[in-house]
Amino acid sequence: MSLSSEYLLEPEARRWTSAQIAGVLLLVLIVLFAWLGPLLIDADPARQQLARFLEAPSLAHPLGYDQLGRDMLARLVHGTRLSLSLAVVSVLSAAIPGVLIGLLAAWCGGWIERVLAAFADAVLALPGLLLVLLLAAFAPGGFWPLYVGISLALWVEYFRVVRAASRILLASPQVEASRLLGFGPGYIVRRHLLPALLPRLFTLMRFGLAGAVLAMSALGFVGVGLQPPTPELGVMMIELLPYYREAPWLLGAPVGVLFLTLLGLLLLSPQKGQA
């Protein structure tokens, strides 16, 4: 309905600019940090040494200790790994149903499409906190309510983009030709729709990843998030907020990791007019 989906239909540049290469490198670094970090760094993120609370960084412990005397670098690597996996799983579990339902809506048309669109709009209007709270009521402190809750809040965007783009594509002469030639829906989807849709979906997924991590911190703020002592970037940002004066490096660490991740993701998308 809104123009945003049409806006995203612009063809994207194909050349790899230096900014995009920088973005890819950044992301690779962060993924390595998250994946190999826990293997390389021995310290237990939950082990606390109360006597060393808020100790300043040193060579052996580059990020020092947090408010309970836990090694900050260990918590950061485990937290990055957890946050990124959580974000990727949430985004994928939002994208896949969103895309499927969007394709369904565009293919069927008529009242089915209108009902699905109205339902999607209604879900979009719900505050995401509400959904997560209801699911957390089933399994307090668990992981899966968070995945499902965030996905339920995110799937609508994919639905809208896929539906708007598919509607236009399904009316195009290429698809008409394929239909006349007798090809079935599976072929049409694979051959015509997906190649055109995937770039837009990747753009959405990039924003979705950052949004998912920030959603975790919002949930922790409200008190519905992960229970201690799980290290997670968003929750760490809230826990370390009171110490912004005494130990600003502690708060800066998760914020910095998130910033670099987002920067890498954004640099990946080609900037218009920068040829």
Next chain:
Amino acid sequence: MDLTRLLTLPPATRRQLASALGQRLLQAALVALLVGTLCFFMTRLLPGDMAYRIAAGRYGYDMVTTEAALAVRAELGLDQPWFMALSEWWSRLLHLDLGVSQVTALPVLVEITHQLGPTLRLSFLAMVLSLLIGPTLGVLAGLHPGGWLDRATLAVSVLLRALPSFLLGLVLVLLFSVQLGALPAAGHTDHGGILLPALTLALGLAAVSCRVARDAMVQVRASEYFAFALTKGLTPAQALLRHGVRNVAAPVTAYLGVQLVMLVEGVVLVETIFAWPGIGHALVHAIFGRDVPMIQGTALVLGLLFVLFNALVDAACAFIDPRRRP
């Protein structure tokens, strides 16, 4: 478009307008249904005996007895099969009977009417500020793509999007309240107390609309009609004003619809940080206190406000872009 034209529209156009309106009403009804159903299941499924909790909230923990809890069970229909209780819940919702808050024992409707004003003021101001900051900078950046303003806005936009709103709010308070002493840090009766929360929200929204405006501006400058306007003899400024503004406004306004989601979620957090007594603050407190009638009421209002704003955005889109008019 003069308003008199609306009355003289051909029937086909009127039908289309009516259908657009009808769709928004349907959305509103679906939102109400969804919120009501979710809250109903929340009542049944939250751990801890709900009836006991409500009775304790009413009479106090020292005074609650098993008889009182049983009476509340019957009242809530917790002993009925769930589909019967659900239809009763829906009928109460239809009659706008939102119940009584379990924490303050005041009617939910009364509380919400008190809280709606502050939230509306805050969101309106935040939206206006973001439109003043974001598209303006975006247009300026788009005029010289690749220049220093462009790169600077990209970096700042990424930083603002990576910061959670409470952190941004903290930075702003430290800067304006503590260091400069210019603005009050919290509380809503002090002069200018609305500015910092509105600014926190506005900066997050402006970060996105800035980039959208910038991309649209770049597109306009590269377009054929712009080149043609320059060939016609218009100065770049005239061409910008005549062609550029409208074409930049179109995607920015369309993106407003998406930004409303961010606004609603941002309002919830920002109101808690700045102790702003609006609906978002009330929702967070209700969630903390497991106050289901209040959760239902505030979520309902937030959802319906969202539908309303979306309808307004659609109207604005139609106003700006003649291609989308019925």
Next chain:
Amino acid sequence: MACPPPAPRRRALLALLAASPWPLAWAHGDEAGPHSHAITQTGSDVLTVVGPWELTGLDPSRSGYMFARMEVLQTLLEVDDAGQLQPGLATGWQVSADGLQWRFALPRARRYHDGSDVTPASILACLQRAAVRPGVLQLAGITGMAVQQSELVLSLRQPFGPLPYLLTHYSTQILAPASFDAQGNVVAILGTGPFRIKSISLPQQFYVERAEAAPGRAVQRARYISVSRAETRTLLVQSGQADLAFSLDPPSIRALQDSPRAVLLSAMLPRTTLLKLNAGHPFLADARVRRAIALCIEREGIARALLRDADLGATQLLPPSLARWHDTRLPPLHTDLKQARRLLEEAGWRLGADGTRWKEGQKLQLTLTTFVDRPELPLIATALQEEMRQIGIAVRVTIGNSSDIPAGHRSGQLQMALAARNYGNLPDPVASLLQDFGPQGGDWGAMGWHNQEVPALLAKLAATPAGEADSGRAERARIVAVLQEQLPVIPVVWYRQTCAVSRRLRGASIDPFERSYRIASLQWT
């Protein structure tokens, strides 16, 4: 449809843009009403008090403590800093020889804030109402209340020494008859204190002003704002917007130590952060397990790291500020991981491969419930979780709402809970201890603990009339010793209340019983 000429549309757009600064003029409070949000603008002579507590309603049993602290409502009796009873609205009190009848002399020439007289009948009505609502009067077993001439007479079922202390509690506040409506609900706050309510906007703030103008540079007007986040409260003090701020968390205290705008006051309060255990739970019924848990807690470390004060590590349940109850001869609680592990082995819990202990196929796993109302509690809970992991107990921390704990206590579902209990709630701790360690235990005390000795000793102490200081020494020592040995609740740390006071004020002090902010004695410099 022909395109309309561009000029009107452009004019409309420009008009819209020009109108946009207009909302900035909206940045002020909205209109006044009986319970609306903003009233007048605050001048610099309005004392601003900030704290985390919200008004959840007007009833004294719910938010009476807020109005008492802002000195709007008063009780029959008061206490001084040392815990000695002082006359409040009642000018004197005496007890009959058998301890079953108490007489309180009521004032003659006092008025409520609405101008009506403080009559004995109105006081009686208030107390009768308080006796049936949630509060503390049920502890005393009052069989009858009556008014004789201008004296209030309370008849008891059995002697109860701490009765006058119960009448200092905020749930027994005295309100004017005009405060109640026909159903008995509170609709307005009309009391007898030096300040009267100017306006209330639930749940966040209320304004008070002096009932009678005070001379000199005393505070004439004040307001209380509820701000839930500790950082925001600190920022309000640093920016000068708040003059008194309570419940500061340790990082804020560090931040304010060299602030040019405020000074810090602190006092040890009789509040203990304790681990409430369900002694009826099969795992925790064994006293050796409870003692093992007590031995693995690093109290001094927690006090130093989380509260920034190593002296707050609890050595027993009741802190030194309760001098009559704090027994310095009692062997203090200490940390000994080896001993803790040995006790668990003795109780039959063997270390499994996953690091936790098992017995007869059951894993030693417990749930710890706590709440965020006090910011240090979730942190302490996390620290305890890790410390218990070191001796092989798997703990799951659930952070919820403070009402979860009484609910869990009543339903029997609670396993472990971390809470901060104020034993100065009633200035004589006997009444609080009776609430917690009575025959059925208490919401914030023992659960499932079948011990006859302590309730009997507490009942015996309660029967002694107040004022005879040395009489119960042996009983008090025995109660504290049993609690230290059996550990139905495990003390973790004590509490120091720190408040930030603006340098514009003089004469500030902290009430160790948290009954009043003492704003009537503050002066502007």
